[in-house]
Amino acid sequence: MNDMTLTERAVNATDCKITARNVQVYYGETHAIKDVDVDILDKTVTAFIGPSGCGKSTFLRCLNRMNDTIDICRVKGEILLDGEDIYDKRVDPVQLRAKVGMVFQKPNPFPKSIYDNVAYGPKIHGLTRNRAELDEIVEASLRKAALWGEVKDRLQAPGTGLSGGQQQRLCIARAIATSPEVLLMDEPCSALDPIATAQVEELIDELRTNFSVVIVTHSMQQAARVSQKTAFFHLGNLVEYDETDQIFTNPTDPRTESYITGRIG
Amino acid sequence: MSDATHPAAHKSPARSLHQLDARTKRRNASERRFKVMGIVAIGIGLAFLVLLLSTIVINGSTAFQQTFIKVPVYLDPAKLDKSGNRDPDDLKKATTFTYAPLVQNGLLEVVQKAGFGSELSKSDMKNLISASAASQVRDRVLADPSLIGKTVDFEIFASSRVDGYLKGRVHRDEIALDKNISVAQLDLVDSLRKDGALHKGFNWTFIFGADASDSRAEQAGIGIAMLGSFYMMLVVLVLALPIGVAASIYLEEFAKKNRFTDLIEVNISNLAAVPSIVFGILGLAAFIQFAHLPQSAPLVGGLVLTLMTLPTIIISTRAALKAVPPSIRDAALGVGASKMQSVFHHVLPLAMPGILTGTIIGLAQALGETAPLLLIGMVGYVATNTPEGFWDGFVSPNSAMPAQIYEWAKRADPAFYERAWGGIIILLIFLLGMNLIAIILRRKFERRW
Amino acid sequence: MPVFWLAGIVVALSIAGFAMGRARAFQSSGGDARVLHSLPFYAGALVAMSACLPALIVLVLLMVLGSSPLIISIATIGAALIGIALSFPRISRDFRARNAVEAGVRGLLIAAASIAILTTIGIVLSLIFNTVEFFKLYPFTEFFFGTEWAPSFGGGSTLGILPLIWGTLYISLIALLVAVPVGLFAAVYLSEYASRPVRSVIKPLLEVLAGIPTIVYGLFALLTVGPFLVSIFGPNGPTAAISENGWMHAGTAVMTAGLVMGIMLIPFVSSLSDDIINAVPQSLRDGSYGIGATKSETIKQVILPAALPGIVGAVLLAASRAIGETMIVVLGAGAAARLSLNPFEAMTTVTAKIVSQLTGDADFSSPEALVAFALAMTLFVITLCLNVFALWIVRKYREQYE
Structure with a gap:
């Protein structure tokens, strides 16, 4: 669609949001992520691409410690959010995840009303003092997720009754309702049809004004369309990390080139 | 759209991740409380399990010990065999009334040797030993007539009060109102014990013996009821296994999805949840009232338990059949086997370990079931007779282990409670064994496709 | 032969x-x-x-x-x-x-x-x-609406089912009050918190409780729990100070039977709920954790509401079990039919009376014996309705996540 306008937009935010150094991830005996260093910028969309099983999702889940919920997973190395180590003993993953929200591959609205889905995060984190404020957050989040117009008349209807694309935007609204600083998206469009995909991609571009967005995708076109920075993962290694147009037009590593030209993957 | 500001975004000040805010602390505390409640719940469950099992072991283990008194009995030929030719039919004419005085004399001898005698009346002494003593001696003589004329040492059951005194159930200070035992008798028991004439030994009679009447707790055993249970399980196995497997094969492999199969499915899942007492009613009305099968017979008990166990067996058999991958069926059909052949030659053998496991668990369930047996007359009945021959075991009245336990629990003499707990230990050992076999079968033949 | x-x-x-x-x-x-x-x-x-x-x-x-x-x-x-x-x-x-x-x-x-x-x-x-036979001998309305249960084998009995139903429901209620919280919390802990090795030890151990025959529970109620409760709530117990004579006068009581039945139902509730909680898709948990919810918040606000229909089904199945349970009440609840609120009093249930009416000496064609069939009919209808309803709920629930 509007590839040109997106890629031409200069990367203007230069302050570093997340810094990862020497990150290693083990699943039991398997060494899933090897020695990854990466700097994720604020107010930027960063795409992780690579063949399936390359570790891009695993690394993404390290950024808000979602891997903690898997018993056999161990993470080593250093990941800093605004200069603070998120694997520090003092960090409560619950507090971290309020700052680093996540959207998943398959839309997973809770079996509650649309309103309650969005209000869930603010409620548990105690972000509001009264119902009016909560209403305000719900509306703002749904607006930012480009869903308000479609659902404003049926906020009490179950979230599971929406279409696939609407459900995924509802999940995005749910994630941004806690006003995170970083939004992680794990292949957010892989379960959606092309029209819904286009809507969500457009939304991602707009989210960039408020958040730092990290998106894992298996579609190189999508990475090219929505991101400013791209990281290419292969067999658990971060092979190349650069400006998106640089990666797609002039990759330095032969493996990256093989992948984007379709020879591996 | 994008100009909608985020109200909360401005309010929340940038906080360090390395400091827990008050709210997170509160939330974590509530998290811990919730987790502790889960642990407490599991703790309660396990505590009940431990309490239950220890109660059973503590109360029941004493049933395997019994107090015996060694009594030398002179088997007087003048009284036992007047004709003198040791003819078995003549020997049978001597009843327990003939034997009782002989035992009495022997006991008197023992008591006098212990230095007692004058203080105690004859009936006082009689109370020390079981009312079964005479028949115990008689049975031994009938089995071996050559004993007549000799003085033989018999291990006679002590009465249940004496037994209870040794086991700590009967206390000296609590027997004032008890007509069956007195302090003087207990003194005698103590001195007999010192002499070695009175001692505790392993109680084989409890495991293999027959039930006894209300007044002879010391003689009661669970052996005949065990036999009754065995016959019932035989009926269940012979009927429930083939019928259950056949029904499962039909439902899993052949049945088309239609009203009839739906009806069967609904019936099976509902039957699995029908109270067991209702199956007892069915047994009473259908098998005894209508089909005129004998009351209290293991055959009827087995039939009722079969109907009760079928849903369990069908459900587990179907799971075992489902676990066999379709590729096996396709392979058989592909070489020209009929559907029936593919099922019986290939699917069924592969599912067999799973089916057997399910069947054993179903049998274990049936073995412990009590309520339906009450209604078909397997309690209120003193199971004393060994069935005559194999086939007779199915139709002659009998009890069953759980029914026997219930029967003992209802009796007035606390000596029977010990038997009831002991019976439970035996029952649980059977259940444990069956479940172990099921687990071993599953481990050994479990296949991952 | x-x-x-x-x-x-x-x-x-x-x-x-x-x-x-x-x-x-x-x-x-x-x-x-x-x-x-x-x-x-x-x-x-x-x-x-x-x-x-x-x-x-x-x-x-x-x-x-x-x-x-x-x-x-x-x-x-x-x-x-x-x-x-x-x-x-x-x-x-x-x-x-x-x-x-x-x-x-x-x-x-x-x-x-x-x-x-x-x-x-x-x-x-x-x-x-047999129920029809019974209603030929005894009026329909007096059976269903009678508040007195006084069979006499000589004839002229009053056979009102209400005290029996009351005893049944009261005991079942106490059983559920014990079993549902304990079973549910145990299930939640096992499926959401416990590590795999812990789970593989605890789960079979709890299920041992389900494999123990009910006659064992009956004996446990009669000989252990009953006397224990009397020692606390009886005339010589610590509560005698509050109420003059103590609340409990015999080991057999609603409380005894209800408590023991509750223990029996713990594994029933926990393993059913465990299955149901496990059927809630992982994606819902991820969604909740991804926003920064704690485990307990996720359980209370996402998993349990999602699993609610299934859990209701499980509780109804447990209730049907409790209502149909026989041996525990025969041995632990007492024989007196009574309409009372005191849980320490002996009461009796439908199942216990089925047993006593059919194992007594009554003539098989007398109303005193035939009433057992009317009782069983009532029991069958109640449990059948509960089962059908519960199984329907559980099936609908499973289909939702398949």
């Missing part, structure tokens, strides 16, 4: 039929079994089946109808012979013996599957016939 002899004769005839059928198939092939449609085995099997099936059906039918041994013997052996006579001549080179045998086996399979239906019909018929 002539029946066993008769069965033996039928088996012998079947074996003979098998040999004959097989031989005839060989013969018709002219010595080369390859030209036959079916293996000779199937020809033999067909004749054997035709001999024994009709014979056994006739045997069982006539025995149930109570015919004389002579008639039974003649009819049974006759049926076997007719079966052989009809099937044997059909064996030929092109006869599709395998298809015939398979049709027969299929019929047997269907018959086996139908036993479930027959059992239900049998239950319903045995209940209805």
Whole structure:
């Protein structure tokens, strides 16, 4: 669609949001992520691409410690959010995840009303003092997720009754309702049809004004369309990390080139 | 759209991740409380399990010990065999009334040797030993007539009060109102014990013996009821296994999805949840009232338990059949086997370990079931007779282990409670064994496709 | 036993039929079994089946109808012979013996599957016939609305079901109050918190409680829990200071039976709830954790609401179990039918009275005995409704996440 306008937009935010150094991830005996260093910028969309099983999702889940919920997973190395180590003993993953929200591959609205889905995060984190404020957050989040117009008349209807694309935007609204600083998206469009995909991609571009967005995708076109920075993962290694147009037009590593030209993957 | 500001975004000040805010602390505390409640719940469950099992072991283990008194009995030929030719039919004419005085004399001898005698009346002494003593001696003589004329040492059951005194159930200070035992008798028991004439030994009679009447707790055993249970399980196995497997094969492999199969499915899942007492009613009305099968017979008990166990067996058999991958069926059909052949030659053998496991668990369930047996007359009945021959075991009245336990629990003499707990230990050992076999079968033949 | 002899004769005839059928198939092939449609085995099997099936059906039918041994013997052996006579001549080179045998086996399979239906019909018929008999002798309204239960075996009994229903519900309520919180929390802990090794030890241990026969629980109630409760709530216990005489005067009471039944139901509730909680998709948990919810918030606000219908179903199944439980109440609840609120008083239940009315000395056709069938009918209808409803809820719930 509007590839040109997106890629031409200069990367203007230069302050570093997340810094990862020497990150290693083990699943039991398997060494899933090897020695990854990466700097994720604020107010930027960063795409992780690579063949399936390359570790891009695993690394993404390290950024808000979602891997903690898997018993056999161990993470080593250093990941800093605004200069603070998120694997520090003092960090409560619950507090971290309020700052680093996540959207998943398959839309997973809770079996509650649309309103309650969005209000869930603010409620548990105690972000509001009264119902009016909560209403305000719900509306703002749904607006930012480009869903308000479609659902404003049926906020009490179950979230599971929406279409696939609407459900995924509802999940995005749910994630941004806690006003995170970083939004992680794990292949957010892989379960959606092309029209819904286009809507969500457009939304991602707009989210960039408020958040730092990290998106894992298996579609190189999508990475090219929505991101400013791209990281290419292969067999658990971060092979190349650069400006998106640089990666797609002039990759330095032969493996990256093989992948984007379709020879591996 | 994008100009909608985020109200909360401005309010929340940038906080360090390395400091827990008050709210997170509160939330974590509530998290811990919730987790502790889960642990407490599991703790309660396990505590009940431990309490239950220890109660059973503590109360029941004493049933395997019994107090015996060694009594030398002179088997007087003048009284036992007047004709003198040791003819078995003549020997049978001597009843327990003939034997009782002989035992009495022997006991008197023992008591006098212990230095007692004058203080105690004859009936006082009689109370020390079981009312079964005479028949115990008689049975031994009938089995071996050559004993007549000799003085033989018999291990006679002590009465249940004496037994209870040794086991700590009967206390000296609590027997004032008890007509069956007195302090003087207990003194005698103590001195007999010192002499070695009175001692505790392993109680084989409890495991293999027959039930006894209300007044002879010391003689009661669970052996005949065990036999009754065995016959019932035989009926269940012979009927429930083939019928259950056949029904499962039909439902899993052949049945088309239609009203009839739906009806069967609904019936099976509902039957699995029908109270067991209702199956007892069915047994009473259908098998005894209508089909005129004998009351209290293991055959009827087995039939009722079969109907009760079928849903369990069908459900587990179907799971075992489902676990066999379709590729096996396709392979058989592909070489020209009929559907029936593919099922019986290939699917069924592969599912067999799973089916057997399910069947054993179903049998274990049936073995412990009590309520339906009450209604078909397997309690209120003193199971004393060994069935005559194999086939007779199915139709002659009998009890069953759980029914026997219930029967003992209802009796007035606390000596029977010990038997009831002991019976439970035996029952649980059977259940444990069956479940172990099921687990071993599953481990050994479990296949991952 | 002539029946066993008769069965033996039928088996012998079947074996003979098998040999004959097989031989005839060989013969018709002219010595080369390859030209036959079916293996000779199937020809033999067909004749054997035709001999024994009709014979056994006739045997069982006539025995149930109570015919004389002579008639039974003649009819049974006759049926076997007719079966052989009809099937044997059909064996030929092109006869599709395998298809015939398979049709027969299929019929047997269907018959086996139908036993479930027959059992239900049998239950319903045995209940209805005797219940109708009972209502001929005792007025319908007095049974269902009577508040007094006073059977006397000499006749002139008052047989109102309400005190029994009350006792049943009261005991079940206490049982559920014990089992549901404990079972549910245990299930939540096992499925959401416990590590795999812990789970693999604790779960089977809890299930041991479910494998213990109810007679054991009954004895536990009568001999252990009852006396223990009396020592606390009885006239000599610490609570005697509050109420003059103590609340509890005998070991058998609603509390005793309810408590023990609750213990019995813990694993029932926990393993059903465990399955149901596990059916909640992982994606919902991820969604909640991804926003920064704690585990307990996720459980309370996402998982349990999502699993609620299934859990309600499980609780209803547990309630149906409690209502139909017999041995614990027979031994632990007492024999007096009473409408009282004091949980330390002895009360009795529908199941306990079914047992006592049918194991007493009452004449089988007297209202005192027949009332047991009306009680059982009531019990059956209540538990059936609960089961059907609960199973429907659980099935709907599972379909939602499949």
